[in-house]
Amino acid sequence: MSEYLIKNGFVFDPVQGIKGDKADIAVKDGKIVKSSEISSKAKTIDAKGKSVMAGAVEIHAHIAGPKVNEGRNYRPEEKLFGYTPKKTGSRMAGGFSIPTTFKTGYEYARMGYTTAMEAAMPPLYARHVHEEIKDTPIIDEGAYPVFGNNWFVLEYLKNKEIENVAAYIAWLLTETKGYAVKIVNPGGTEAWGWGLNCISIHDPVPYFDVTPAQIVQGLLEANEYLGLPHSIHVHTNNLGNPGNYETTLDTFKLAEGYKAKNKFGREQVLHHTHVQFHSYGGDNWGNFESKSKEIMEYVNKHDNITIDLGQVTLDETTTMTADGPFEHHLTELNHLKWANVDVELETAAGIVPYIYSPNIKVCGIQWAIGLELALLAKDPMRTFITTDHPNAGPFTRYPRVMKWLMSEKARKDQIDAFKYSDKVVAATHLASLDRELTMYELAQMTRAGPAKALGLAHLYGGLKPGMDADIAIYDLNPEKPATPDEIEAAFSRARYVMKSGTPVVVDGEIVSHGNKRTLWVNAKVNENPQVVRDIKDKFLRYYSVNQANYKVANHFVPNPYIIEVDATQ
Amino acid sequence: METVTLTIKSQPVLFLEADNITPDVFAGKSAADIASLHAYEGRDQITLGKYFDVAGKAGATAADTKIVVKGDVSRVKYIGMKMSAGEILVEKSADMYVGGWMQGGKLTVKGNVDAFAGLGMQNGELIIEGNAGNYLGAAYRGDWRGMQAGVIRVKGNAGSDIGTFMNGGTIIVEGNVDVHVGTHAEGGKIIVKGNGKSKIGGQMVEGEIYVFGTIDVMMPGYKYIEDVDLEVDGVKGKFALYHGDLGERHPKRKGQIVYGKLYQKI
Numbered sequence A: 001m002s003e004y005l006i007k008n009g010f011v012f013d014p015v016q017g018i019k020g021d022k023a024d025i026a027v028k029d030g031k032i033v034k035s036s037e038i039s040s041k042a043k044t045i046d047a048k049g050k051s052v053m054a055g056a057v058e059i060h061a062h063i064a065g066p067k068v069n070e071g072r073n074y075r076p077e078e079k080l081f082g083y084t085p086k087k088t089g090s091r092m093a094g095g096f097s098i099p100t101t102f103k104t105g106y107e108y109a110r111m112g113y114t115t116a117m118e119a120a121m122p123p124l125y126a127r128h129v130h131e132e133i134k135d136t137p138i139i140d141e142g143a144y145p146v147f148g149n150n151w152f153v154l155e156y157l158k159n160k161e162i163e164n165v166a167a168y169i170a171w172l173l174t175e176t177k178g179y180a181v182k183i184v185n186p187g188g189t190e191a192w193g194w195g196l197n198c199i200s201i202h203d204p205v206p207y208f209d210v211t212p213a214q215i216v217q218g219l220l221e222a223n224e225y226l227g228l229p230h231s232i233h234v235h236t237n238n239l240g241n242p243g244n245y246e247t248t249l250d251t252f253k254l255a256e257g258y259k260a261k262n263k264f265g266r267e268q269v270l271h272h273t274h275v276q277f278h279s280y281g282g283d284n285w286g287n288f289e290s291k292s293k294e295i296m297e298y299v300n301k302h303d304n305i306t307i308d309l310g311q312v313t314l315d316e317t318t319t320m321t322a323d324g325p326f327e328h329h330l331t332e333l334n335h336l337k338w339a340n341v342d343v344e345l346e347t348a349a350g351i352v353p354y355i356y357s358p359n360i361k362v363c364g365i366q367w368a369i370g371l372e373l374a375l376l377a378k379d380p381m382r383t384f385i386t387t388d389h390p391n392a393g394p395f396t397r398y399p400r401v402m403k404w405l406m407s408e409k410a411r412k413d414q415i416d417a418f419k420y421s422d423k424v425v426a427a428t429h430l431a432s433l434d435r436e437l438t439m440y441e442l443a444q445m446t447r448a449g450p451a452k453a454l455g456l457a458h459l460y461g462g463l464k465p466g467m468d469a470d471i472a473i474y475d476l477n478p479e480k481p482a483t484p485d486e487i488e489a490a491f492s493r494a495r496y497v498m499k500s501g502t503p504v505v506v507d508g509e510i511v512s513h514g515n516k517r518t519l520w521v522n523a524k525v526n527e528n529p530q531v532v533r534d535i536k537d538k539f540l541r542y543y544s545v546n547q548a549n550y551k552v553a554n555h556f557v558p559n560p561y562i563i564e565v566d567a568t569q
Numbered sequence B: 001m002e003t004v005t006l007t008i009k010s011q012p013v014l015f016l017e018a019d020n021i022t023p024d025v026f027a028g029k030s031a032a033d034i035a036s037l038h039a040y041e042g043r044d045q046i047t048l049g050k051y052f053d054v055a056g057k058a059g060a061t062a063a064d065t066k067i068v069v070k071g072d073v074s075r076v077k078y079i080g081m082k083m084s085a086g087e088i089l090v091e092k093s094a095d096m097y098v099g100g101w102m103q104g105g106k107l108t109v110k111g112n113v114d115a116f117a118g119l120g121m122q123n124g125e126l127i128i129e130g131n132a133g134n135y136l137g138a139a140y141r142g143d144w145r146g147m148q149a150g151v152i153r154v155k156g157n158a159g160s161d162i163g164t165f166m167n168g169g170t171i172i173v174e175g176n177v178d179v180h181v182g183t184h185a186e187g188g189k190i191i192v193k194g195n196g197k198s199k200i201g202g203q204m205v206e207g208e209i210y211v212f213g214t215i216d217v218m219m220p221g222y223k224y225i226e227d228v229d230l231e232v233d234g235v236k237g238k239f240a241l242y243h244g245d246l247g248e249r250h251p252k253r254k255g256q257i258v259y260g261k262l263y264q265k266i
């Protein structure tokens, strides 16, 4: 393979603590190496006057699988005028909030993202998820199977059988080639099958008679029993409702007293996703207000928790989640089209288009809350930038989110552009926050932080010799102050992006489909005849498919990166 | 106002997609500039000059530009798409999407048009002197934003699914219409001076539909309220007012439930 030397750039690397110093980065055989290890034949890339960072890591987005594809199917209007034709290095691409698989890979790469995690994989449809992952070029991907409403999990947890839950998780991760334990509206989505919901973490799930609190805590214990690379990844109950911050704090508290047990350097035991949707005060849409301070006060004090934002981008988008009851609630609010599906013993999903309008007070408050979470974060290694794509907005708006976080002026301009700016300011804290994130903090929130939380710090998120050569070069010179629009433009189209040592973006254009990998976790546990028997029994009694037809065969994942976990001790 | 005349030279083998034929795109351009604008014939990108003789020149702005299209353009789609001002006169028949997403100005077709004319129309005036096809003034597939404002007048008949997801504006069909009128409408006014068939106002939340002639099958979700004297598009008469679609949600305004209104001339 080739050798490269990226010279004279301003380097931002939280892994090595480099805060904008000029440094050269050497690449050999797909890895970052010491400059002394490359030959004189190495190709030089001049990064003079530019910023150099590791490739960014997306910790939570809905970018592959049946739910995403149903969004594409039922929104032909979204891609009507947005297609770009095929070019020399790239295929036809289209869609905005629900882009084609090709556009997904291209847009992440153009922004300097080189890894992305699909945040909700219905196990029964894991093959569809992997087919789309396979068709998404350039970026490495993994997918989180959903466990929080799964009948096996609910039954085992009713009897507090943590070892059985762990054995089932290990089986399902291997069977679906999944990456982590995702929990969406624990118990509430199963309750939705009965036309009900679980609003607090103590509402029992109908029939199963366990509570969301027991589900989250049980899965947390099983996750640490196994020592998986990522922690449980939680979207708790009561999403999107005024006053829900108390449910969120109650959920955080479930992690108290637990310490991470794994060999991957991960320190958190609970990652809570799209916290913006879970940080609401008030008891109706009239007195709706930000509770970001209460939320971040807790997060700042508890280092066994990580979060991501779910930042509202003020766009027309498509919401999609395994939180079935929430999507029904949303369609009742905005009267737009609704898709809903039940996935047998496992989960459900809903889809509704949504317009986050700057002319609506609530949307302005939601926008402010997301930014507040990031700006109130004391440890940027534990708070990550997401839009919960496409729920709060498309991931292609990350450069705009970065602009808002890095420029108080950009935030003020947006507040002034709101129809009800006074009301938005009164219900939030944003106008009083003058913090502007530095490039280093941004690298923590988008690179080193998420990589560490995923247990992938040995591969991603930094530029230390031995790590994967995932590198982004941006047109930003830290010695010259950039305007807000220059910040957005620079992060929208990286000057140069390398994935595993292969140049994939040059001057903002795609030049290669790279050599994308699928990350999955192969967890081994002691033989567990009860779980084996229970699985066989459930397939015979309830599933619409045979057990033999459930497994994601190897050909669905042509270029795997398998992380081995041994919990047989 | 300057005038550009396009005269079709030969019929395209495949249908021509010519969304560049608008006063907005033509504005400020010479005949040669206009002839070199692109259109699509299947997957091939061609120039307008391949199929049209271009004479005259455009005005400085869309509002100062009139386009006259001569000859049979019944194999040409998207004439006047997204136009915001100015004028287009099509002397014979045109294909689909005439005046789609039109925002202003005046577009007249002396012959017939195929489906999707005035689709998602936001404003302006669209006059079809012949017949219109299906989905006149409707929303694009999947979209909930149909016609928003403006006027569409069809002097002949119209096809099915006119005014689907209509939110505002007026559609007048002087002849008859096929099935599905104003489906899912949340505003706007549809006047049918001839006969309707069935499924008129299905799932309509809000808006008005007037039918001067017969209705083959009335929707079961409509309830007779009263007879009213009205003047509709210059015609005075007594109309039977129905409220509906009762199977659909309806908003409340000033304490009153707002229904879709279907008026049939007695």
Ligand SMILES: [Zn+2]
Binding pocket: A060, A061, A062, A119, A273, A274, A321, A388, A391
């Ligand atoms: Zn999500």
